[in-house]
Amino acid sequence: MNIYDIAKLAGVSIATVSRVVNNSPNVSERTKQRVLAVMEEHHYTPNVFARGLGLDSMKTIGIVCPDVRDAYVAGLVASLEGRLREYGYDCILYCSGYKKEKKEQAVELILQKRIDALVLAGSTYAGGGLQKKETDYIRQAAAQVPVFVMNGRIDGENIYCVYSSDYQATYETASAMIESGRSKILFLTDSHSYSANKKLEGYEAALRDHGLPVLGSRKLYTKNQVHYVRDILLARKDLDFDSVLATDDGLAVGAVKYAHARRLQIPKDLCIVGYNNSELAVCCEPELSSIDNFAQELCGMVIDEMMGLLREETTPPAHKEVACHLVKRCSTDF
């Protein structure tokens, strides 16, 4: 029996149950009595979730991220932490890695802390966006505290998702590549996350809409390590491509290194686009065109909405999409 069940049985929202528990004036006497009756009937004590919605707050937010060594993830954590501090909140950080059981364990452990809300900072938590059971652990967490998911879309009560328009970004970029004369775009990725899958969908849709075939041999899943990517591209002589659309800058730099090793000219012989617009994009030579997904803005939005919710002033939208933007540098010619 959790807040989710109580809300359902009483026919009200989680926010309303919270208001009743917190003795907020913004709830009618009739509703209040109905909620209290359901709670009593089911021997429900509000300790578990009350802590999450105002009662006895430690002013602490849990952040679970896969690996803070990843430049994109580090940017998220830094921005979240900074904005939380502005509101006088602390954060407890868990780095979970990318494995399913480790992610579930991290969420389970952090819920044992007195946190007011939980941020899942990375697309990996949303699973591939294909099977609902992949994300059951998040819906269970949301029965205890509000959960904010960054760069993934999960449906469920008390879950609020903010994500980049990755589909749109790769659709537009692949289309621009095709319209500038490329017909063999290699999709390079290291992930089956929600976000990576959206990027793949956008890429495939662009091919189809331009009458080009979608080929398995034009999609490469690899480790995100510069030399590893270079070497695998050198080894895979069966791959035939005139351009690369990568889901992370590190992967794209690997393609740049491959071009150097093969003495291909960039962008003439090989056009390359990275993702996340990180420091790596300006370190490599030539400098990399890269899709910026405005991670810092995403984080500010998440924390602002979270604070509105915790103060019971506003309810965040369940889903919010933020547009990406291609930053053109020297690895593209469109």
Next chain:
Amino acid sequence: MNIYDIAKLAGVSIATVSRVVNNSPNVSERTKQRVLAVMEEHHYTPNVFARGLGLDSMKTIGIVCPDVRDAYVAGLVASLEGRLREYGYDCILYCSGYKKEKKEQAVELILQKRIDALVLAGSTYAGGGLQKKETDYIRQAAAQVPVFVMNGRIDGENIYCVYSSDYQATYETASAMIESGRSKILFLTDSHSYSANKKLEGYEAALRDHGLPVLGSRKLYTKNQVHYVRDILLARKDLDFDSVLATDDGLAVGAVKYAHARRLQIPKDLCIVGYNNSELAVCCEPELSSIDNFAQELCGMVIDEMMGLLREETTPPAHKEVACHLVKRCSTDF
């Protein structure tokens, strides 16, 4: 009146006071009575520090770092968090920035949490290593919980420092540069931290030991941004150098970009060495020789020693130095 004062007045160590407070059997009855007498005489209640040494532990460690966006700092936080998790401990993360008042404020705020120990993850917290008063805030913190300082050296009771042998590393690298024929080494840095100052000292000592002048015009303090460094090197036509020793890979990549803009060959016309052996070193072209300071090992050591201390099994050394190692790639010819 704090644990430091009590220990001094009773003529015992902080660890002994902790044992008395925690009612540990490993303390003689006579010592125990003496400590308790001092505490009573000075109306001292042990709440403040007891939390830090076993009593009522939340199994939570505070980590203060300047900016988790910095690749080196991100590596520290990830390694610390991972090792803490293995011991069943959590971490609260504060990103303080680099300004003195913000650093002091972060330490003050995090001490209000129930943390068992504090890690200052970055050389910036040790000040420049020149004036003692710069680090008084750390000695004050150490009166409440054990403080572990990463990559800086601060003297004080209950303070444990682990740092890289930065002096040795730059001394040896600059010496090798000179012995291979370079005489005009530009020292490129973005910091006056303890670590940056040690690197500078090693560089200057190498010049002196090889009979070369130490010139102000061969030290450049700049922002750590690739294009910014490139542009300032292009603009400063008064600088005359045949090699670069940088205190961070990002700075060194800026020097690489400068060489490209000036059409200088690397390493023939310009020999370049970076620091931290980060991902940036393999992204740039040619790939960067860089000094590796084994940050991950440093972090493991810090947490292991911290756990020994919290379990009252071992007392960590006040100072521990870990050797660095130059990873040679394509930007050097020695």
